Amino acid sequence: MDKQNFTERNRRDIVAIATQHFAEKGYAGARVxxxxxxxxxxxxxxxxxxxxxxxxxxxVLTEAYRGIRSAELDAELGDLPPLAALERLTALTFDYHFNHPELVRLVMDENIRGGPHVGEISQGHNEIVLPKTQALIDRGIADGSFRAGLDAVDLHMTISALAFYFVSNRHSFHAIFGVDMTSEAAAERRRAQVIDNVLRYCRAGA
Structure with a gap:
């Protein structure tokens, strides 16, 4: 293949294959x-x-973050009442992590190495997260469905952590407790628990 025939499709194919290699072997183990x-x-x-x-x-890392942020952006939370919007956001975040374990592995490896790249690539992709979360919080507080004092960073961290853990620790949790965290049935059960926890955390009067 010459330089003139290198297309955007070729680029996407290379990034997709590279994503598998970096996710499976880490940055140090992957070979060009x-x-x-x-x-x-x-x-x-x-x-x-x-x-x-x-x-x-x-x-690869840029595309991984672009994927989840695009999914969040497409959620159209503003059309829903705050509690329903929070439920949708939580479910979406959980499902995206469950269906994209490569994202979890990439983020784990990036953090193990001290996060040398994520700050650089996050500009333009991750900057939408907190304003959108804050807008949801503001709407919920304004209509009385959310308690006062909620923080966008804390809420984002809580949702992400609950979604992330179910994938990041699936193998160790299975080895220690014998729980299969890879099945759709397990995911549905845990998704409901995560949604309930997040709603309880935010709901007024909780």
């Missing part, structure tokens, strides 16, 4: 030559279009 071998391109072309292994990893 193995990624190239699994795609329809060459190691030389990957370096030409992404600059380096680091550049390819940034593209």
């Amino acid at each position: 030559d193995e990624i190239a071998a699994a795609t329809a391109t060459s190691k030389r072309m990957i370096y030409y279009h992404f600059g380096s292994k680091d550049g390819l990893y940034r593209a």
